Amino acid sequence: MVHSRLGISRCQNRTVWTGGNCVDWRKLTCHEQAHGDRPAGLAVHQYGLVHSHGDYDLECDTSKASAVECPQRIKEYLPRRPVPTAFTRLRARCLPDVPST
Known part of the structure; x- marks a missing residue:
């Protein structure tokens, strides 16, 4: 997948990387x-x-939280999300030579 540098720069601090993890193999x-x-x-x-990058802003264990609880956690998280976001950190790690704007 190819992303324009401008597009990456514009969205990196507004993008919240949320991990939906189901650690119960039977449920998965x-x-x-x-x-x-x-x-x-x-x-x-x-x-x-899928989870090898290891960096999320927020994680939801879908083996414990319901389909209603996970989006509620995301909604509650959005107003207080820190900067830099996981997307920004991953971008810096994967594309170190591309300047951030």
Whole structure:
């Protein structure tokens, strides 16, 4: 995926990187099967890769929080989000030679 430098610069402090983690493998597998559009075991297999960057502004454990609670946490977080955001930190780590504006 190609991003324009201008687009990255404009959105980096407004973007909130939220991690939806389901650390209960049984629940993750059930969610995957309920979707019905993924090969069995794909979510567990890709879990480490998907979360390998390790930097989020906010994380929700979807094995414990409901589909109502997770967006509520995000809504409550937005007015007090810190700067720099996880997006800004990841951008600096992955694109160190691209100046931030």
